[in-house]
Amino acid sequence: MTKRQSGKEQSLPAVKDEDEASQFVDSNQVATGTKPREFWPHHTDFVLSCVGYAVGFGSIWRFPYLCYKNGGGAFLIPYIICMVVCGVPLFYMELAIAQFSGASPLALWEIFPLLKGVGWGMIVISGLVCIYYNIILTWVIYYLARSFAARVPWSTCSNWWNTCNCTETEALYFGNFTDANATDGREFAWPGNTRCNLTGPIAVNLSQTASDEFWRYNALQQSSGITDLGGIHWGLFFSLAFAWLIIFACVFKGVKSVGKVVYFTATSPYVFLFILLVRNAMLPGSWRGVKFYIKPVWSKLANLDIWHEAALQVFFSLGPAWGGLITMASFNKFKNNCYRDSIIVPAINCLTSIFGGFVIFSVIGFMAQQTNKEVEDVVAKGPGLVFVVYPEAIAQMPLAPLWAVLFFLMLITIGVDSQFGMFETMTSSFIDEFPNQLRKYKTPFVAAMCLLEFLLGLPLVTRGGIYLFTIFDWFIGTFALCIIALLEIIAIFYIYGIRRFLNDIESMLGHRPGYFWVAMWCCVTPLALVLILVSIAVNFTNPVLENYKFPPGSLVFGWLLGSISVAVIPIVAAYRIYKVGKGSFLERVRFLMKPTPNWGPQQSCVSTGPEVVKMLPA
Numbered sequence: 001m002t003k004r005q006s007g008k009e010q011s012l013p014a015v016k017d018e019d020e021a022s023q024f025v026d027s028n029q030v031a032t033g034t035k036p037r038e039f040w041p042h043h044t045d046f047v048l049s050c051v052g053y054a055v056g057f058g059s060i061w062r063f064p065y066l067c068y069k070n071g072g073g074a075f076l077i078p079y080i081i082c083m084v085v086c087g088v089p090l091f092y093m094e095l096a097i098a099q100f101s102g103a104s105p106l107a108l109w110e111i112f113p114l115l116k117g118v119g120w121g122m123i124v125i126s127g128l129v130c131i132y133y134n135i136i137l138t139w140v141i142y143y144l145a146r147s148f149a150a151r152v153p154w155s156t157c158s159n160w161w162n163t164c165n166c167t168e169t170e171a172l173y174f175g176n177f178t179d180a181n182a183t184d185g186r187e188f189a190w191p192g193n194t195r196c197n198l199t200g201p202i203a204v205n206l207s208q209t210a211s212d213e214f215w216r217y218n219a220l221q222q223s224s225g226i227t228d229l230g231g232i233h234w235g236l237f238f239s240l241a242f243a244w245l246i247i248f249a250c251v252f253k254g255v256k257s258v259g260k261v262v263y264f265t266a267t268s269p270y271v272f273l274f275i276l277l278v279r280n281a282m283l284p285g286s287w288r289g290v291k292f293y294i295k296p297v298w299s300k301l302a303n304l305d306i307w308h309e310a311a312l313q314v315f316f317s318l319g320p321a322w323g324g325l326i327t328m329a330s331f332n333k334f335k336n337n338c339y340r341d342s343i344i345v346p347a348i349n350c351l352t353s354i355f356g357g358f359v360i361f362s363v364i365g366f367m368a369q370q371t372n373k374e375v376e377d378v379v380a381k382g383p384g385l386v387f388v389v390y391p392e393a394i395a396q397m398p399l400a401p402l403w404a405v406l407f408f409l410m411l412i413t414i415g416v417d418s419q420f421g422m423f424e425t426m427t428s429s430f431i432d433e434f435p436n437q438l439r440k441y442k443t444p445f446v447a448a449m450c451l452l453e454f455l456l457g458l459p460l461v462t463r464g465g466i467y468l469f470t471i472f473d474w475f476i477g478t479f480a481l482c483i484i485a486l487l488e489i490i491a492i493f494y495i496y497g498i499r500r501f502l503n504d505i506e507s508m509l510g511h512r513p514g515y516f517w518v519a520m521w522c523c524v525t526p527l528a529l530v531l532i533l534v535s536i537a538v539n540f541t542n543p544v545l546e547n548y549k550f551p552p553g554s555l556v557f558g559w560l561l562g563s564i565s566v567a568v569i570p571i572v573a574a575y576r577i578y579k580v581g582k583g584s585f586l587e588r589v590r591f592l593m594k595p596t597p598n599w600g601p602q603q604s605c606v607s608t609g610p611e612v613v614k615m616l617p618a
Contacts, residue, residue: 037102037432037602038255040331045259047341052266052417053324054349057136058317060414061385063353064293064360066309068379071300072293076354078301078310083318083346086311086528089520090320090485092342092513097492098329099338100504102602104428105323108330110599112491114592117572121484121565122323123429125477126422128561129322130453132472133422134243135460137415139387140408141239142219147404154214155395161217165208211392219387223463226471226554230463240454240461246412247419248450251427252443255331258420265413270352272410273359279403280362283393289365292375293357308535311528316477317349321485324421327428334508334602360385363393370396382473386411423449467545471554474543475562479536483566486529493521495593507601 040046067075101108105123109116146153153159157166216222223230250261280286300306319325329338361375367389368375380389394403427446431438438445460468492501498518506512543550543558550558573592580588 038331039333040255041259043332043336045255045262046328046332046336047344048262048266049255049258049328049417049420050325050341050345051348051352052262052414053328053421054318054345055266055269055352056317056414056418057133057386057411058313059349059353060356060360060411061382063313063317064357065379065381065385066313067293067357068361068376070303070306070309071297073296074298074300075306075310078307079313080350082307082311082314082528083350085520085524086532087314087318087320088342088346089517089525090315090488091318091325091346092339092517093488093492093521094320094325095329095332095338095342096505096508097501098326099332099334099336100508100601101599102330102334103326104330104432105326105425106429107432107598108326109491110596111496112593113576113596114573114589115487115491115569116576117569118484118487118491119323119429120568120572121480122321122326123426124565124568125321125480125484126323126425127453128472128476128564130419130422130426131457132460132469132476133415133419134240134247134453134457135465135469136383137243137412137419138236138240138457138461139219139383140411140415141242142235143387143391144405144408144412145239147401147408149401152391152395152400152404153218154211154391155400157210157213159214159218161221162210162213163208163217166210166213167208168210209388209392211388211395214391215384215387220466221463222466225548226464226467226550228464229459229468232458233461233463233465236461236465237458240457244450244454246416247423248447250416251420251423252446254424254428254442255328258424262417262420265417268413269410269417272406272413273355275406276403276410277355277359277362279397280359280366283363283366283397285367285369286362286365288368289361289363289375290358292365293361304535305539308532308539311532311535312478315481315485315532317353318346319421321481321488322422322477323425323429327425328421330428330602337509339505339509339513360390363390366396367393423453467548467550467554470543470545471550471558472561475558476565478540478562479533480562480565482529482533482536486526486533487569489521489526489529496595498522504601 040049067073097111098104098108101111103110105119106116107119109119155168156162157168219236221230221233249257250265251258315321332338364375364378367373367378370393371378378389379385390407391404394400394407397403427442427449431442431445459465460472462468498521502512502518542555576592577585577588580591582588583591
């Protein structure tokens with residue numbers, strides 16, 4: 001018996017318990033000797049994995065910055081609205097369809113073979129993001145290693161990497177010096193015994209802090225531009241190798257090993273965040289940052305940019321269309337309550353982002369007090385917030401190395417968690433696509449994938465790596481993710497059919513989703529995705545890294561990176577049309593728009609006997 005016959009729906013009768021459901025295995029697995037697909041050992045493992053996947057570096061540095069930029073507390077209104085109308089419906093859709101089929105992003109497209117390239121697009125995005133996302137983890141590991149010292153190295157100006165423009169936060173001479181007090185031949189001594197010998201009247205701008213110079217000239221050893229990659233930064237090389245060893249150690253046994261690790265990696269960040277928040281609250285001026293963070297500027301709501309950025313933040317933080325949610329949900333047992341999970345995980349993600357903002361802005365307020373600046377003059381965007389502003393604040397605290405270790409340990413757990421879903425998307429998809437060749441060699445295959453990703457990441461740990469990182473971050477996963485999500489909605493709700501999908505959910509949960517979800521899936525969410533795509537196209541600008549202007553060749557490279565995941569969709573569609581072999585072009589297309597005989601409920605709920613599967617009229 002095939003899993004789905006004649007394109008009609010199937011509904012499964014109630015299974016007494018999950019143990020009874022799990023006794024059924026795929027007859028192909030028995031014949032070929034391959035191992036059956038795994039399940040999460042416990043439901044909590046899945047929830048924590050989804051939380052860890054959704055709560056990433058963006059929750060620590062991007063969300064607080066967006067709040068600062070878009071009216072403080074006022075930003076929460078469009079953020080929550082976009083979460084409800086766009087993020088949660090996509091989240092629920094992917095969890096439900098993956099849990100029903102027990103299929104990873106490639107096998108899932110038996111539902112609509114013509115768009116199997118969407119699954120390949122998800123793998124491409126996950127693979128590319130894994131490369132540069134692990135670079136952030138590499139920087140964190142490097143900082144963590146340098147934190148084990150009597151005094152954190154980014155707190156002084158007496159190091160080999162410092163320039164004559166370096167100044168410590170507590171320096172008396174923090175500001176601009178003009179030729180009024182810079183005389184010919186005069187020598188200035190600054191904290192840390194760093195000396196500048198002025199040979200003529202010039203304007204001297206002492207704006208580079210010790211933490212800024214540590215980031216530029218030690219951690220990155222930043223070159224002049226993307227055309228000057230320079231050599232390998234060996235400190236980052238070994239940090240990158242260590243990062244991939246961590247990932248391998250956590251995922252080499254699949255969901256069984258991930259399910260154990262997430263109990264630490266998904267929960268410990270909250271312990272670290274709470275400790276840091278309590279410590280930050282005791283710092284002078286912390287209230288200034290918090291007040292700035294939560295004070296709403298209601299006039300900002302009239303600006304379309306705030307809605308555009310709120311939608312993108314929801315889209316990127318929850319992770320639909322990346323393939324990670326589909327991969328993790330495919331390991332769920334058939335009767336798992338995916339509806340409940342679709343509410344819990346986005347809610348936790350939203351609250352974590354808000355909570356992380358308090359931690360970050362409390363320390364920004366402290367920095368503003370220390371440097372006698374306004375809060376908005378201290379805020380930095382992206383990596384600068386984590387690797388310059390926060391370390392600079394830590395350097396001013398008593399027991400600075402202790403707080404540095406706690407902060408970077410927290411970032412490691414956050415980064416590792418997010419990598420699980422993306423990396424497992426690649427490995428599980430290939431293993432499900434080629435089970436006879438790969439399933440019994442899973443550990444060597446995972447090791448080979450880790451090695452490949454490590455090698456592809458080496459250009460990003462050169463001295464010009466920060467420029468490549470910016471290109472990766474700027475172009476990968478913007479318009480491509482929206483296109484993939486839109487194609488998912490079209491395939492599932494308009495081609496496969498909303499009624500079939502509701503029947504599939506009913507077979508798992510015992511009830512059908514209400515009219516709210518139907519309205520979201522069929523109307524509101526696709527419209528929101530179209531608006532996001534238009535907004536991206538209208539507001540798109542070339543990548544920015546301080547004042548550096550990227551050459552045209554690097555922009556072409558960026559567009560190629562960003563287009564691969566979309567270009568693979570028509571390429572795979574054309575290949576599958578060609579492989580059908582019979583009939584006219586339109587007949588082949590129509591054939592590939594129907595679910596294949598392999599589409600249906602996951603194998604844990606399919607017996608070889610006819611009594612389990614019950615056909616419903618279309």
